[in-house]
Amino acid sequence: MIASEWVPLAMGDLLDSPQTAQDAQNRFVSDNLRRIFLQIYRMVGNIDDAQDLTQETFIKALSRAGQIKEEHKAAHWLSRIATNTALDFLRRHGRVSFCEMELAPERHSESPEEILLRSEQQTYLQKGLETLSPRERAAIVLRDMEDLPAEEVARQLSCSKATVRSHIANARIKFRRYAVRAKR
Amino acid sequence: MTPSHIPSVQLALFAGGDLPFWTRVGVERHVAQCDDCAALVREYARQQLDLAQRAEELPPSLTGVAWQSLASEMTANIRLGLAAGACVSAPVAARVRPKLTFALAGLAVILSIIAVERPRLNFGPRPAVAPAPELAGFVPMLEGTGSSVGIRNGGRELSVTAPVGIDEKSVIRTVNARGEIGSRYVEDTGVTVVNIYAE
Ligand SMILES: [Zn+2]
Secondary structure, three states: OOHHHHOOOOOOOOOOOHHHHHHHHHHHHHHHHHHHHHHHHHHHOOHHHHHHHHHHHHHHHHOOOOOOOOHHHHHHHHHHHHHHHHHHHHHHHOOOOOOOOOOOOOOOOOOHHHHHHHHHHHHHHHHHHHOOOHHHHHHHHHHHHOOOOHHHHHHHOOOOHHHHHHHHHHHHHHHHHHHHHHHO | OOOOOOOHHHHHHHHOOOOOHHHHHHHHHHHHHOHHHHHHHHHHHHHHHHHHHHOOOOOHHHOOHHHHHHHHHHHHHHHHHHHHHHHOOHHHHHHOOHHHHHHHHHHHHHHHHHHHHOOOOOOOOOOOOOOOHHHOOOOOOOOOOOOOEEEEHHHOEEEEOOOOOOOHHHOEEEEOOOOOEEEEEEEOOEEEEEEEOOO
């Protein structure tokens, strides 16, 4: 774990009451949960690990943050912790297992063909991400899916802008190659 | 691809607006005159758009109610994890490695899950517990898990124990006014802190 992950936010003044702090914490979790879960899921490729790492991310973040006032900064900061947590996990386990390809439960508004199509598209996306290295995957998820500026992606991956550009370019090229192969 | 074309790396970056200014100007000039490179740039741009549109898509097995229930579970676990972290007193927390905080969080989560999922989990017969008069209507559920938690006195006492091999004299046990119990002992790998609390 790198030390820079723990740089705290500008937390603002102390809170008026513990209840306000609890409310702010709950709101912070509910506002960011889905985004952070998906970011981690794209990187590690399966729901169980993504769940654990998402929880770990929020616990790390909130146990160091009394109050989160600057929401924009907080979102990036949280995203950075998520990226580090996921990369750390991948370093330790050295694997990505994309094993959540089972069919979704049927929705009334969807025909069986639509459900199948949706599932196939997800499989296609995750399998494409699987062809990338962990850092390339993180780079393309953050830059192209999360739409973060390249500078922020570099910060999250703790590397220079030149290095992050190389990760982004390689990821786009490999994903395109995969897409071309998949269409054949 | 002929040498006069722009390398793929630059085209991929150009399509996403990620090239530095001067390189971008050069690539822009070439792409305006080269159909092959322009076609590749369009492909990369389309791919980027496609990925952006899928950013919000949940895995197929997590749509609708399944996501709601996972989100609730994660939210509850996060709260428990934070509460478990808060149980560790400040001076101890400073010495304890971050991993330990999560081990604590894990323990609190396990205890909570056991309490919540009790009807679905089968741990064998549970000893009868006689509730104190002031707790009439509240049925305590005492469960032991791992080597650190034990049940004594016919299920009436929950105790924190140290693993085999740890000198009992070196184990510090604490009970506080909030009803939390804990134990601390030194192992080869560091200081282990176990805290248990009831909600
Ligand atoms: Zn060309």
